[in-house]
Amino acid sequence: xxxxxxxxxxxxxxxxxxxxxxxxxxxxxxxxxxxxxxxxxxxxxxxxxxxxxxxxxxxxxxxxxxxxxxxxxxxxxxxxxxxxxxxxxxxxxxxxxxxxxxxxxxxxxxxxxxxxxxxxxxxxxxxxxxxxxxxxxxxxxxxxxxxxxxxxxxxxxxxxxxxxxxxxxxxxxxxxxxxxxxxxxxxxxxxxxxxxxxxxxxxxxxxxxxxxxxxxxxxxxxxxxxxxxxxxxxxxxxxxxxxxxxxxxxxxxxxxxxxxxxxxxxxxxxxxxxxxxxxxxxxxxxxxxxxxxxxxxxxxxxxxxxxxxxxxxxxxxxxxxxxxxxxxxxxxxxxxxxxxxxxxxxxxxxxxxxxxxxxxxxxxxxxxxxxxxxxxxxxxxxxxxxxxxxxxxxxxxxxxxxxxxxxxxxxxxxxxxxxxxxxxxxxxxxxxxxxxxxxxxxxxxxxxxxxxxxxxxxxxxxxxxxxxxxxxxxxxx
Amino acid sequence: xxxxxxxxxxxxxxxxxxxxxxxxxxxxxxxxxxxxxxxxxxxxxxxxxxxxxxxxxxxxxxxxxxxxxxxxxxxxxxxxxxxxxxxxxxxxxxxxxxxxxxxxxxxxxxxxxxxxxxxxxxxxxxxxxxxxxxxxxxxxxxxxxxxxxxxxxxxxxxxxxxxxxxxxxxxxxxxxxxxxxxxxxxxxxxxxxxxxxxxxxxxxxxxxxxxxxxxxxxxxxxxxxxxxxxxxxxxxxxxxxxxxxxxxxxxxxxxxxxxxxxxxxxxxxxxxxxxxxxxxxxxxxxxxxxxxxxxxxxxxxxxxxxxxxxxxxxxxxxxxxxxxxxxxxxxxxxxxxxxxxxxxxxxxxxxxxxxxxxxxxxxxxxxxxxxxxxxxxxxxxxxxxxxxxxxxxxxxxxxxxxxxxxxxxxxxxxxxx
Ligand SMILES: Cc1cc2nc3c(=O)[nH]c(=O)nc-3n(C[C@H](O)[C@H](O)[C@H](O)COP(=O)(O)OP(=O)(O)OC[C@H]3O[C@@H](n4cnc5c(N)ncnc54)[C@H](O)[C@@H]3O)c2cc1C
Ligand SMILES: Cc1cc2nc3c(=O)[nH]c(=O)nc-3n(C[C@H](O)[C@H](O)[C@H](O)COP(=O)(O)OP(=O)(O)OC[C@H]3O[C@@H](n4cnc5c(N)ncnc54)[C@H](O)[C@@H]3O)c2cc1C
Numbered sequence: 001x002x003x004x005x006x007x008x009x010x011x012x013x014x015x016x017x018x019x020x021x022x023x024x025x026x027x028x029x030x031x032x033x034x035x036x037x038x039x040x041x042x043x044x045x046x047x048x049x050x051x052x053x054x055x056x057x058x059x060x061x062x063x064x065x066x067x068x069x070x071x072x073x074x075x076x077x078x079x080x081x082x083x084x085x086x087x088x089x090x091x092x093x094x095x096x097x098x099x100x101x102x103x104x105x106x107x108x109x110x111x112x113x114x115x116x117x118x119x120x121x122x123x124x125x126x127x128x129x130x131x132x133x134x135x136x137x138x139x140x141x142x143x144x145x146x147x148x149x150x151x152x153x154x155x156x157x158x159x160x161x162x163x164x165x166x167x168x169x170x171x172x173x174x175x176x177x178x179x180x181x182x183x184x185x186x187x188x189x190x191x192x193x194x195x196x197x198x199x200x201x202x203x204x205x206x207x208x209x210x211x212x213x214x215x216x217x218x219x220x221x222x223x224x225x226x227x228x229x230x231x232x233x234x235x236x237x238x239x240x241x242x243x244x245x246x247x248x249x250x251x252x253x254x255x256x257x258x259x260x261x262x263x264x265x266x267x268x269x270x271x272x273x274x275x276x277x278x279x280x281x282x283x284x285x286x287x288x289x290x291x292x293x294x295x296x297x298x299x300x301x302x303x304x305x306x307x308x309x310x311x312x313x314x315x316x317x318x319x320x321x322x323x324x325x326x327x328x329x330x331x332x333x334x335x336x337x338x339x340x341x342x343x344x345x346x347x348x349x350x351x352x353x354x355x356x357x358x359x360x361x362x363x364x365x366x367x368x369x370x371x372x373x374x375x376x377x378x379x380x381x382x383x384x385x386x387x388x389x390x391x392x393x394x395x396x397x398x399x400x401x402x403x404x405x406x407x408x409x410x411x412x413x414x415x416x417x418x419x420x421x422x423x424x425x426x427x428x429x430x431x432x433x434x435x436x437x438x439x440x441x442x443x444x445x446x447x448x449x450x451x452x453x454x455x456x457x458x459x460x461x462x463x464x465x466x467x468x469x470x471x472x473x474x475x476x477x
Numbered sequence: 478x479x480x481x482x483x484x485x486x487x488x489x490x491x492x493x494x495x496x497x498x499x500x501x502x503x504x505x506x507x508x509x510x511x512x513x514x515x516x517x518x519x520x521x522x523x524x525x526x527x528x529x530x531x532x533x534x535x536x537x538x539x540x541x542x543x544x545x546x547x548x549x550x551x552x553x554x555x556x557x558x559x560x561x562x563x564x565x566x567x568x569x570x571x572x573x574x575x576x577x578x579x580x581x582x583x584x585x586x587x588x589x590x591x592x593x594x595x596x597x598x599x600x601x602x603x604x605x606x607x608x609x610x611x612x613x614x615x616x617x618x619x620x621x622x623x624x625x626x627x628x629x630x631x632x633x634x635x636x637x638x639x640x641x642x643x644x645x646x647x648x649x650x651x652x653x654x655x656x657x658x659x660x661x662x663x664x665x666x667x668x669x670x671x672x673x674x675x676x677x678x679x680x681x682x683x684x685x686x687x688x689x690x691x692x693x694x695x696x697x698x699x700x701x702x703x704x705x706x707x708x709x710x711x712x713x714x715x716x717x718x719x720x721x722x723x724x725x726x727x728x729x730x731x732x733x734x735x736x737x738x739x740x741x742x743x744x745x746x747x748x749x750x751x752x753x754x755x756x757x758x759x760x761x762x763x764x765x766x767x768x769x770x771x772x773x774x775x776x777x778x779x780x781x782x783x784x785x786x787x788x789x790x791x792x793x794x795x796x797x798x799x800x801x802x803x804x805x806x807x808x809x810x811x812x813x814x815x816x817x818x819x820x821x822x823x824x825x826x827x828x829x830x831x832x833x834x835x836x837x838x839x840x841x842x843x844x845x846x847x848x849x850x851x852x853x854x855x856x857x858x859x860x861x862x863x864x865x866x867x868x869x870x871x872x873x874x875x876x877x878x879x880x881x882x883x884x885x886x887x888x889x890x891x892x893x894x
Pocket of ligand 1 (some may be wrong): 006008009010011012013014020030032033036037038040041042043044045046047048049072138172173174175201202203204205209223225266281308309310311334335336337338339340341
């Protein structure tokens with residue numbers, strides 16, 4: 001019997017799991033995919049928003065500001081990338097300038113400090129951002145905006161939670177939930193789990209999961225966002241460039257990423273089930289709209305495109321509450337700024353809702369720290385050779401483009417919440433994330449996975465279930 | 478820090494030929510660094526025939542061609558390191574590499590030859606809309622899985638792009654029992670050699686769809702199908718869609734010289750070749766750093782790689798011996814109408830013995846045309862060409878005196894007969 005069962009391993013479930021691991025409770029995360037955080041948390045802008053944008057008084061506004069304030073400590077404790085690059089909302093017309101003034105006032109209303117909001121003239125913007133479009137007339141500067149690496153943020157939270165006793169079950173899709181007198185029975189396709197408290201953090205699936213057991217008066221609609229990715233050697237902007245928002249949303253941004261790439265996007269389109277594929281229409285929309293704010297875009301440096309879907313709630317605000325069924329908690333409709341808000345949401349869910357259901361006793365052994373996988377190319381020569389002496393595989397470079405060694409790949413596989421697929425390796429240590437996109441190292445990574453996981457090479461997956469790379473042996477074998 | 482006269486980065490056909498030539502020219506303190514577990518480079522996975530017609534006057538497989546050079550290297554006692562990745566070269570000609578026998582090592586060279594080969598353009602660079610499921614691979618990666626590791630990546634395969642690797646894989650996979658449904662090429666002509674179209678597609682009844690491209694990838698987690706559409710000037714033509722069920726899509730959409738470490742060292746690249754800009758001696762803008770083979774510009778014939786690399790090796794040896802003149806006047810070799818690029822990009826007659834070979838590619842398919850070569854705008858000579866295609870590298874030989882006759886530039890262009 002678990003005290004708490006969390007459905008979903010996105011950033012919301014991940015932060016809740018770590019928050020739970022501060023207490024002596026038996027907690028498990030149930031995830032339907034074969035790796036954690038493969039939905040909204042994998043495919044977004046990665047921005048830790050300042051909190052200037054949500055409508056005052058909403059949960060979005062409240063948890064955005066709180067979350068933004070928590071990120072620095074979380075990133076230090078968990079060794080999560082955080083690039084404090086700031087953000088600029090830029091206006092190109094008189095009308096947009098008016099909206100900027102409104103946002104300026106709203107930022108204070110939402111609780112930003114004086115030092116966290118500033119209006120800039122055209123010249124000031126140009127000086128900060130040489131590639132800004134000449135159409136830009138004014139900007140709102142938001143220095144507390146930063147950029148993280150969302151997948152690592154989720155992995156780090158779960159890994160740390162697991163180091164502190166939380167369990168994780170992947171490849172487990174929840175298909176029904178029933179409540180017996182005292183506890184819940186959560187059924188997956190393969191197993192039954194029993195828990196006193198169930199937390200629904202299942203992203204775009206949250207409406208369906210909620211309906212399995214509780215009265216549900218909200219709907220969740222996937223709203224897709226598509227992106228282009230520019231190569232690492234392009235420095236287009238120094239900070240996050242937001243257009244002035246309109247009723248359609250935050251608009252198409254230019255966002256520098258922690259690993260050096262630049263994102264162009266997202267779009268915003270309600271979709272039925274086609275939630276992760278890019279479309280010609282969407283990608284064209286980006287090209288047309290991006291030029292309004294930024295120029296000199298090197299389209300020949302596009303290295304890929306991707307899409308993710310926001311779990312947009314009918315209520316227009318986060319839904320964070322215990323349902324009519326005691327102990328069943330919905331954390332639903334966590335669209336933007338959900339990545340930013342997650343640590344604050346998690347604390348509130350645990351201290352404000354879970355605590356009313358079970359007794360939370362402090363876990364005295366809780367260790368808040370987690371170190372990221374060693375990155376050889378960030379170390380000095382001495383440190384490199386030090387590691388090499390410990391394990392010679394730290395000098396066997398597998399991925400040429402990103403200089404990733406066999407040692408790093410093995411570590412990414414064997415840690416808690418470790419990689420089990422080629423994409424899992426790439427997402428954790430960037431082997432195959434460079435120019436050649438794994439052209440050279442994928443066969444090597446595949447061999448390492450097979451050896452370390454003790455499986456046949458033909459069983460090694462590219463990413464999702466059923467995505468084996470090798471289909472048959474050759475006739476000669 | 479260990480010292481070497483010449484350090485060669487990459488032990489493919491370019492690196493091997495260059496090393497042997499350095500040695501032949503009397504410079505013996507050489508090191509070849511190769512990241513793979515064997516010398517030979519891309520040749521090792523090209524188990525088909527067709528190598529060495531010019532250099533050895535016989536048809537060899539890739540591994541056989543490589544073996545001849547590897548044997549010569551061993552006979553000459555030239556030092557090489559395997560499983561060793563070069564991570565950095567510096568302007569002072571120090572070279573950094575790593576392997577699990579020695580750790581992270583720095584060495585000092587007098588001259589460096591970059592022969593790191595090329596990598597394949599991939600799915601990202603062509604951004605086909607749709608999901609990013611498994612089963613979309615570059616043809617070269619699929620070739621490595623097949624010829625080195627012994628596995629097929631698909632049983633129902635479509636190939637996008639008519640580059641040589643794709644064509645060769647079409648035949649190879651067919652022979653291994655896979656069904657190759659077709660090859661689509663966005664251009665109105667093939668990106669591969671004519672002989673490969675005949676021997677790899679036509680002989681096996683595999684259709685080649687010219688002026689067609691893949692406009693959609695179907696399948697969420699793994700590829701299930703593709704949509705192929707006719708294009709007019711790169712724009713998909715409505716109502717020409719064909720849908721195919723596939724379990725793998727191989728991309729053979731071009732090769733790009735691998736210059737990660739050269740760029741980081743400040744070596745200037747040419748926008749067309751994507752390889753270093755070099756002079757007649759195959760020296761880059763950094764004195765004492767040379768480049769040849771696929772790292773310099775993409776080759777389709779290994780014989781050209783070998784001749785080019787021998788030249789580069791000879792010049793690097795001369796540089797070490799102090800016989801190479803860097804501070805001399807150079808004229809530019811300029812690609813004009815119909816020519817995509819010329820390598821080298823500049824030349825000084827002082828470092829040319831009798832003649833110099835210029836390698837180039839044309840921008841389009843041409844029939845019955847002439848190469849017109851001009852010195853400072855004044856016509857020098859014409860060479861008749863029956864057939865030209867971007868897929869086939871062309872060679873023009875100039876004499877020392879022809880170079881001396883120009884003050885500023887020599888241009889080459891294509892003119893209809
Ligand atoms: C295009 C885009 C851009 C964005 N940009 C930003 C930004 O810049 N800044 C920001 O703060 N926020 C941003 N967001 C919002 C942010 O990404 C999300 O709020 C956040 O990732 C939501 O996390 P989550 O854990 O709630 O959901 P998800 O990450 O979607 O996780 C839900 C998990 O539940 C699992 N699951 C679903 N059903 C089941 C089941 N039946 N059984 C078991 N498991 C199940 C899923 O597989 C998934 O792993 C953006 C979102 C999008 C789509
Ligand atoms: C698939 C394919 C089929 C071909 N078919 C034919 C044919 O039928 N007939 C024909 O004549 N020609 C053919 N060619 C052309 C010709 O064989 C090649 O152009 C030639 O072999 C390239 O040699 P190279 O040494 O420049 O590059 P490569 O052979 O690629 O060698 C580069 C070497 O450098 C190493 N390296 C790279 N980076 C580093 C680093 N940082 N540190 C250490 N080592 C490094 C690589 O591991 C590799 O071994 C074919 C080419 C290809 C790609």
